[in-house]
Every structure is written in structure tokens, then in C-alpha cells.
Amino acid sequence: MLKNFWWPLEFSHKVTEKPLRVTALSQEFVMYRTPDGVAHTLSDLCVHRGGALSGGWMNGDCIVCPYHGWEYTQDGACTLIPANGRDAVVPKKARVDAYPTVEKYGYVWAFLGDLPEAERPTMPDIPQFANPDYKITRGIFEWDVYYERALENSMDASHAPFVHGGAFGNREEPEIPDYQVEHYPYGGMMEVTLKPPKRNFKGLWNRLYDENRPGVKTRAWFFMPCVTILEVNLPMGQLLLVNMHIPVTEEKTITKWTSLRTFFKGNWADSDAVKRVFKIFNQDYPVVLEQRPELLPYDLGAELSVKSDAIQIAYRRMRQKYIDMGWQIDTHRIATEFGRQQAVVIPSPARREVPELANAWVLKEVPTKEVKRDA
Numbered sequence: 052m053l054k055n056f057w058w059p060l061e062f063s064h065k066v067t068e069k070p071l072r073v074t075a076l077s078q079e080f081v082m083y084r085t086p087d088g089v090a091h092t093l094s095d096l097c098v099h100r101g102g103a104l105s106g107g108w109m110n111g112d113c114i115v116c117p118y119h120g121w122e123y124t125q126d127g128a129c130t131l132i133p134a135n136g137r138d139a140v141v142p143k144k145a146r147v148d149a150y151p152t153v154e155k156y157g158y159v160w161a162f163l164g165d166l167p168e169a170e171r172p173t174m175p176d177i178p179q180f181a182n183p184d185y186k187i188t189r190g191i192f193e194w195d196v197y198y199e200r201a202l203e204n205s206m207d208a209s210h211a212p213f214v215h216g217g218a219f220g221n222r223e224e225p226e227i228p229d230y231q232v233e234h235y236p237y238g239g240m241m242e243v244t245l246k247p248p249k250r251n252f253k254g255l256w257n258r259l260y261d262e263n264r265p266g267v268k269t270r271a272w273f274f275m276p277c278v279t280i281l282e283v284n285l286p287m288g289q290l291l292l293v294n295m296h297i298p299v300t301e302e303k304t305i306t307k308w309t310s311l312r313t314f315f316k317g318n319w320a321d322s323d324a325v326k327r328v329f330k331i332f333n334q335d336y337p338v339v340l341e342q343r344p345e346l347l348p349y350d351l352g353a354e355l356s357v358k359s360d361a362i363q364i365a366y367r368r369m370r371q372k373y374i375d376m377g378w379q380i381d382t383h384r385i386a387t388e389f390g391r392q393q394a395v396v397i398p399s400p401a402r403r404e405v406p407e408l409a410n411a412w413v414l415k416e417v418p419t420k421e422v423k424r425d426a
């Protein structure tokens with residue numbers, strides 16, 4: 052789980068003026084809108100006694116902790132400690148981490164890290180969202196798997212004939228043509244033409260059909276830290292499945308997906324479109340659930356990769372680059388060094404941007420995986 056990226060934590064329509072708890076990267080966040088409609092993300096951990104701000108309510112622009120009523124602005128600064136009296140000065144230390152928040156593609160994205168604006172990685176460019184030719188449906192799929200196993204599965208071409216044979220892919224023709232990974236900022240893409248599934252025509256009809264059927268041009272992208280896009284070009288049009296694989300913890304992922312299609316654009320076809328996405332996820336789930344190790348190995352040699360796995364290798368290499376930059380949250384150390392007695396949070400930009408606040412942070416930062424550098 053990487054800090055210093057934009058994470059599409061929640062669907063826009065889920066974030067309202069009623070504070071919402073979102074658990075992601077084993078951390079608690081609160082997402083809400085101020086009365087001007089703007090979405091915000093704070094650490095959901097009141098620095099007073101660790102109350103959950105998400106259990107509270109809004110007072111104008113401020114979110115009120117439900118335990119002792121401390122009020123925080125969208126910048127994370129506490130402006131009122133009721134027990135001290137209305138006129139009391141609020142100490143600088145009374146503040147929580149506030150994460151830059153933007154809305155794009157129907158999701159609320161939070162920048163979970165402390166990089167200054169100019170150094171932050173960008174979000175993926177997905178122009179289809181603004182294109183009225185696409186009909187959109189959305190949903191979530193919850194699975195008890197690590198998000199990177201889910202992410203790799205979403206762009207894995209060679210499993211299709213075996214796990215989804217019949218829906219797409221064809222077990223009698225499972226070869227994946229050679230492809231080159233195209234590199235994008237913070238991501239990569241592969242394109243292959245796959246054999247369509249066999250039709251259930253008998254005998255001669257089957258052969259006649261099979262000889263003329265066109266291949267299905269398929270593309271798969273990944274974008275750091277958790278986005279995959281699958282583009283399938285069917286005879287009737289294009290289907291795009293955008294997956295945001297949000298790690299709740301190391302054991303659980305919620306994939307917040309959007310499907311975009313250029314065919315059957317009436318509302319009448321929505322429930323069928325949704326059903327098809329769930330069918331695919333439900334075929335993948337039992338297979339991904341049994342993968343061991345549960346987490347994605349760091350060592351590229353720990354699993355045997357072949358040429359059709361090039362897109363996953365590109366992902367693993369890119370991930371390694373950010374681990375080497377010290378961006379990987381060390382969940383093992385959180386458990387062993389901090390445990391259940393000391394909360395840690397992902398540092399927000401204010402920790403670096405505002406020098407006067409250097410000592411203002413009550414909660415420690417999440418440890419990151421140690422970067423081995425040559426002596």
C-alpha cells in the first residue's frame with residue numbers, strides 16, 4: 052500500500068454532508084461535503100481521545116467530534132474545544148491530518164501523502180467519462196483478497212479462457228499473442244486480439260461461424276496506485292471496465308467499479324450490464340482467494356512469469372520503484388511496533404508545508420518500508 056498517490060477512495064454520490072467513514076490502507080478516513088458542496092477528506096481520528104469524527108455532524112463548515120464536541124475545519128485545524136469555553140485559545144496541536152481532495156470520473160480522490168502539490172503523481176486520464184456516447188453503470192465488489200492480487204487479476208489476459216471461458220476467451224485457443232507493454236505516466240498498457248468464445252452452433256454451422264468471426268481487440272491498463280481499465284471491442288461496440296481496487300486492509304479489498312458501454316445504451320440494459328460485471332468478478336473470486344502468498348511477492352523471481360505476464364511484471368517493476376522511494380507503508384511494523392496501543396496516520400502535506408506546525412502533530416506517521424541503499 053503506497054502513500055503519496057491519489058487514491059479514488061469513494062464514489063462521489065456516496066459523499067454527502069453527513070460525514071462518512073471510509074476505511075482504506077488500514078486507515079480510517081472521514082469524507083464529507085461542506086455546505087458549498089466541496090468534498091473533503093480528514094483522518095478520522097480525533098486527536099483528543101481518538102474519537103471517530105465520522106460519527107459526528109457538521110456545524111457550518113466544521114465537522115464536530117461526537118465525543119466531546121471539538122470542531123475541526125476542512126484544513127484539519129480544531130477551532131473549538133467546548134470544555135475550555137468559547138473564548139479559549141485552541142492549542143496548535145489540536146489538529147488532524149487533512150488530505151487534498153478532488154472529484155473526477157464520479158469518484159472522490161484523496162491525496163494520501165505529504166508531497167507538495169508540484170511533486171504529486173497525476174491521476175490517470177480517462178476521456179471516455181466525458182464522452183456522452185458511453186452509458187455508465189457503477190457498483191462495488193468486496194473480496195477477501197489483497198488489492199494487488201485483485202489488480203493483477205483485472206489485467207490478466209491468459210486466465211480468461213480458463214476462468215471466464217464462454218463469457219470471453221476460448222479454452223481451445225488460449226494462446227496470448229506477443230505484445231509490448233506501452234508505458235504511461237504512472238502506468239502501462241497492453242493490447243492483444245483475443246479469440247472470441249465458441250458459439251454453441253452444431254457441426255457445420257459452428258465451423259462456418261468460427262472461420263469468419265473477428266478477433267476481439269482487448270486492451271488493459273494499470274495506473275498507480277490501484278486503477279485498472281479493461282477495454283473490450285465487441286462487434287456491437289466498446290465496453291470499458293474501470294476498477295478502483297481499494298485496499299480496506301491487507302485482507303480485504305473493495306473494488307469500486309464503473310462500466311462504460313457504447314451499445315444497448317437504454318436504462319433497460321443497465322441491470323444486465325451490472326449482472327455481467329458481477330458474473331466476471333464472481334468467476335475470478337474463488338481463484339484469486341486461494342492464491343498464495345496472499346500478498347504480492349517483492350522478488351520478481353518468487354513466481355514464474357512467462358511472456359503473457361508482461362503487463363503484471365511492468366506493474367511489479369513500477370511498484371518497486373515507489374517502494375525504493377520509501378512510499379510503501381510498512382504494515383508489518385505498524386502491527387509489531389505500534390500495535391493496538393498507538394495510532395499512526397498517513398502524513399498530510401501540511402506536515403511538510405507549514406514549518407510552524409512541525410511539532411504540532413500528536414499522532415505519529417505510518418512507518419514506511421525501509422529502503423536498502425548500498426553502503
Ligand code: FES
Pocket residue numbers: 097098099100101102116117118119120121
Ligand atoms: S475524542 Fe473527539 S472531542 Fe474528545
Ligand SMILES: [Fe+2]
Pocket residue numbers: 204205210211214215331335
Ligand atoms: Fe478475470
